[in-house]
Amino acid sequence: MKVNFGKVAKDYAKWRNDLPGELIESLKIRGINFANVPVADLGSGTGVLSRALFKERAKVVGIEPSKELIEEAHNIDRQENSRIKYVNQYSEDTTLESDTFDFVTVLRAWHWFDREAALNEIKRIIKENGTLIVMDSGFVSKSNVIKETLQIIKRHMPDGKLTSAGSKANVQHFINGFPVEWFKEWQEHQFDLTDTYKFYYDVTFKNEEWCGRVGSLSWLSSFPEDKRVQILDEIHSHLVKEFGNIQHTIQHVCNVVILKRKKPYAG
Secondary structure: OOOOHHHHHHHHHHHOOOOOHHHHHHHHOOOOOOOOOEEEEEOOOOOHHHHHHHHOOOEEEEEOOOHHHHHHHHHHHHHHOOOOEEEOOOOOOOOOOOOOEEEEEEEOOHHHOOHHHHHHHHHHHEEEEEEEEEEEEEEOOOOHHHHHHHHHHHHHOOOOOOOOOHHHOOOOOEEOOEEHHHHHHHHHOOEEEEEEEEEEEEEEEOHHHHHHHHHOOHHHHOOOHHHHHHHHHHHHHHHHHHHOOOOEEEEEEEEEEEEEEOOOOOO
């Protein structure tokens, strides 16, 4: 499936500009302090994590390959009086200075990377003993709203199937939401696992808000705009018919991995 989040940049900015408050707090209680240190936020999208890091007084730079998503990030930053630098580059070739960053962060993006190339680039830009934090979040497929929404999308997919996004497709075994093989890759690239954990949180949506959230998903970004609108209209009509104009409480999960760069072998 070809994915272009630039096609859904405005929906992404409006409906996925959310970050659970527990995330930054969960990192703080594990001794993570971003204040006054350089942080490279890879796959920064519309800047949702970059802004949270900025509020923690980090010297953050966002790396994002989509010009459209960076434009939306700047729009939100102006509204929130955030001053964040974004670099329009892929995470596999950031053009950032070597041995510069105390932290490298990735939110909802690792599965889109060329992981081998990204890890080599991270090793280049991160300081010795620096920390890589990989995070992912999304809704949990338990409620009827989610199940029926996905059934409608599935009917419109060319092969009638919905596969997990990016390199998560066809993965069988996970640890805290991350494919098992990723842990091996991190270790092979001299990143030691220091912690992995997850937490659940709820997000409330009206019918229109839920359709906006769904419209930003990678599955929908593969369709022409008129087809995407048609699918979202079908979902909205179904929600109104089956559930009325109530608010839907959708459970989400956030998964986190904290990794420390090993010191070079001196022997």
